[in-house]
Amino acid sequence: MSDPMMTSRRSFLGKSLAVLASGAALAACGKKEAPGPKALSCNDTTGLPPADLQMRTTLGYVDASVQPGKQCGGCQLYKAAPADGQCGACTIVKGPINPAGYCNSWMAKTT
Ligand code: SF4
Secondary structure, X not given: OOOHHHXXXXXXXXXXXXXXHHHHHHHHOOOOOOOOOOOOOOOOOOOOOXXXXXXXXXXXXXXXXXXXXXXXXXXXXXXXXXXXXXXXXXXXXOOOXXXXXXXXXXXXXXX
């Protein structure tokens, strides 16, 4: 006669081992998750004169806005990049500008 509790435990252990084995097999085959899109970085200020660097700092430019609904791409002073995935420019903050960035002079774009 078989013990129903023992059968249930064996069944559970068997299924658990199967799940673990399949996970180990996937890990062993070397497949990795596909990398997401690379975040655009517009922080290279190489060659920018000290006065322009100071203005960038004074206005609090950041490469990624933390202000909801306020990003350089939606700012009146933003000059769009020539192509998607590239840094744009700004009328008052010199150097590369991330469309997802922000500074304290943000002004809503008027169409
Ligand atoms: S003024 Fe500030 S928020 Fe507007 S585009 Fe220039 S850096 Fe971005």
